[in-house]
Amino acid sequence: MGQQSVSYPINVKNINVSFGSINALKNISLCMEKGRFYGILGPNGSGKTTLLKSIAKNLKPQRGAVFINGADIGKMKAKELSKELAYMYQNTDTQCDYSVTDVVLMGRNPYLRRFQTEGSMDREIAMKAMKATNIWQLKDRRINEISGGERQRAFIARALVQDTDIVLLDEPVSHLDLQHQIEVLDIARKMARKQRTVVAVLHDLNLASTYCDCLILLKEGAVIAQGEPEKVLTEEIIEEVYGIKLYIVRGVNNNRPYIIPFKK
Amino acid sequence: MSFIDKKKKYRLLFIAGLLLLLFLIVISATIGAAHISLMDAFRIMAKKLPFVGSLLGEWSASETHELIVLNVRLPRILAAAVIGIGLSVVGAAYQSMFVNPMADPYVLGVSSGAALGASIAIVLGAERLAGGFGLVTAAAFIFALLTVFIVFSIARTGARISSTHLLLAGVAVSFFATSLISVLMVLNRDRITKITYWMMGSVAYITWKQVLILIPVIILGTVVICFFARDLNIIVTGEEGAKSLGVEVEAVKKVLLVVCSIVVAACVSVSGVIGFVGLIIPHTIRLIAGSDNRVVLPFSAVGGGIFLIICDTIARMPTSEIPVGVLTSMFGAPYFISILLRNKRKVV
Numbered sequence: 001m002g003q004q005s006v007s008y009p010i011n012v013k014n015i016n017v018s019f020g021s022i023n024a025l026k027n028i029s030l031c032m033e034k035g036r037f038y039g040i041l042g043p044n045g046s047g048k049t050t051l052l053k054s055i056a057k058n059l060k061p062q063r064g065a066v067f068i069n070g071a072d073i074g075k076m077k078a079k080e081l082s083k084e085l086a087y088m089y090q091n092t093d094t095q096c097d098y099s100v101t102d103v104v105l106m107g108r109n110p111y112l113r114r115f116q117t118e119g120s121m122d123r124e125i126a127m128k129a130m131k132a133t134n135i136w137q138l139k140d141r142r143i144n145e146i147s148g149g150e151r152q153r154a155f156i157a158r159a160l161v162q163d164t165d166i167v168l169l170d171e172p173v174s175h176l177d178l179q180h181q182i183e184v185l186d187i188a189r190k191m192a193r194k195q196r197t198v199v200a201v202l203h204d205l206n207l208a209s210t211y212c213d214c215l216i217l218l219k220e221g222a223v224i225a226q227g228e229p230e231k232v233l234t235e236e237i238i239e240e241v242y243g244i245k246l247y248i249v250r251g252v253n254n255n256r257p258y259i260i261p262f263k264k
Numbered sequence: 265m266s267f268i269d270k271k272k273k274y275r276l277l278f279i280a281g282l283l284l285l286l287f288l289i290v291i292s293a294t295i296g297a298a299h300i301s302l303m304d305a306f307r308i309m310a311k312k313l314p315f316v317g318s319l320l321g322e323w324s325a326s327e328t329h330e331l332i333v334l335n336v337r338l339p340r341i342l343a344a345a346v347i348g349i350g351l352s353v354v355g356a357a358y359q360s361m362f363v364n365p366m367a368d369p370y371v372l373g374v375s376s377g378a379a380l381g382a383s384i385a386i387v388l389g390a391e392r393l394a395g396g397f398g399l400v401t402a403a404a405f406i407f408a409l410l411t412v413f414i415v416f417s418i419a420r421t422g423a424r425i426s427s428t429h430l431l432l433a434g435v436a437v438s439f440f441a442t443s444l445i446s447v448l449m450v451l452n453r454d455r456i457t458k459i460t461y462w463m464m465g466s467v468a469y470i471t472w473k474q475v476l477i478l479i480p481v482i483i484l485g486t487v488v489i490c491f492f493a494r495d496l497n498i499i500v501t502g503e504e505g506a507k508s509l510g511v512e513v514e515a516v517k518k519v520l521l522v523v524c525s526i527v528v529a530a531c532v533s534v535s536g537v538i539g540f541v542g543l544i545i546p547h548t549i550r551l552i553a554g555s556d557n558r559v560v561l562p563f564s565a566v567g568g569g570i571f572l573i574i575c576d577t578i579a580r581m582p583t584s585e586i587p588v589g590v591l592t593s594m595f596g597a598p599y600f601i602s603i604l605l606r607n608k609r610k611v612v
Contacts, residue, residue, distance in 0.1 A: 078508075081508060082510035087505055088505070089505045091502070097555050105266065114491060
């Protein structure tokens with residue numbers, strides 16, 4: 001019904017990205033809906049990060065276009081885009097010595113005029129995000145002096161503070177211990193429940209299966225499967241994409257598939 | 265502590281710094297062969313200011329003192345102040361933009377380009393003044409901008425300017441210009457002293473006309489650079505994410521590169537190569553106050569002005585003058601090493 005007029009929060013249309021002679025993304029088209037948590041999966045080098053970067057306008061596809069709420073991001077100003085979409089990138093290593101609070105507050109930049117300083121409302125929002133990501137006790141520490149996992153949570157807090165309808169997270173749990181992995185993914189799922197669109201690149205298939213509403217599985221720059229975890233995480237598909245043998249346990253884990261890989 | 269918690273403190277400190285800078289301008293005007301009291305120096309300068317002048321009432325200093333302060337010392341002091349401001353704020357901006365602590369105002373080849381221009385003018389014997397600016401200065405300015413333009417063109421790929429390419433192109437073009445200067449020097453041995461002196465950097469022969477152009481160019485440039493403090497902060501935490509935080513990375517970089525280049529070209533073309541200011545002042549500020557550009561940029565500006573006035577005052581004290589460009593490194597380096605040893609924190 002009226003499919004033509006619906007504008008998805010994220011609409012990727014036939015994008016191609018190549019680095020020299022390597023085709024990183026081959027004619028990818030995707031639609032992502034409001035209120036859902038998407039997981040992008042795939043082996044190393046399958047194009048997960050490239051896809052996320054293309055959506056964040058960090059990379060310009062050679063062909064095709066990305067639309068955010070119906071608008072072509074190629075024609076959007078950074079300021080407009082930053083009010084619609086937050087992006088946490090993979091490598092949060094930094095040499096600068098800003099306080100954690102100052103880094104988190106950078107997420108308010110889209111809403112500030114050039115000479116404006118962050119006000120009490122911005123600080124309130126930052127405090128909430130820092131408490132949610134469990135870094136409030138680090139607020140006065142320097143960003144280059146905290147651990148990788150803590151820094152990752154600070155950058156997630158910065159993305160939260162941006163208060164956008166779309167949140168892109170590139171491996172948000174890669175440096176985190178088990179407790180914080182769960183915490184961060186809980187936050188991501190909660191955001192999705194608040195009618196946002198959350199997209200995360202993940203490596204752990206079981207966490208993805210547990211938390212995501214929808215999975216997108218990439219291999220060599222192409223989408224191999226997408227849909228609900230039950231549909232995507234099957235023996236045949238995973239064997240084909242990752243080249244491993246595995247069992248899939250069903251009936252536990254909220255009835256989501258649970259994968260146990262084993263050596264051949 | 266975040267920036268907002270300390271904003272008031274920083275504002276007061278900044279005003280204090282500005283006052284110190286003004287105070288040093290007056291003090292410096294009392295120093296030299298002729299003895300002029302602090303009060304006299306202050307009055308001579310204040311008399312020239314609008315509004316303030318009439319408040320002073322009837323009072324006159326000796327005419328020679330007035331001439332010495334206004335025509336001999338003041339242009340040079342003001343030039344030292346603004347050149348210090350310009351070099352140091354550009355150094356701070358470049359270090360953040362290139363995320364490279366070694367970046368200084370000359371990193372894109374401006375100084376070598378200017379030196380080449382100046383050398384050509386000196387070799388051609390064009391040292392006379394042209395309307396108070398000097399043909400050497402004009403040649404240096406044109407060559408400085410030309411060099412940066414060449415460096416930009418080499419480093420540019422489409423709309424993007426890669427920082428690494430810029431730095432490498434800057435180094436390469438810089439070496440090329442320096443080699444041409446050497447050739448000029450070898451072929452014109454009688455001019456070697458003059459060229460060498462020019463390259464050592466000095467504000468001794470500055471004219472009022474030059475100062476009156478330098479001041480607006482550098483102050484305006486500094487203000488524009490400070491506008492971008494928050495964008496630079498975001499770029500330092502990761503260029504990848506800057507765009508989705510609302511920063512037009514490429515546009516910001518381009519504006520800053522153009523403004524910085526003009527500021528540095530203006531400085532270097534009148535004063536020659538004054539080194540080290542653009543490196544140590546920003547780093548000193550960072551070691552004290554952290555690397556937030558909302559602090560580093562304005563305080564580098566004031567600090568650079570103060571530092572260069574002090575160096576230049578020392579430079580003109582002995583009977584045979586030492587170029588200020590030599591003193592900045594001579595005093596700056598040990599001082600910087602000492603704070604570095606005391607405070608070994610990572611700096612960008």
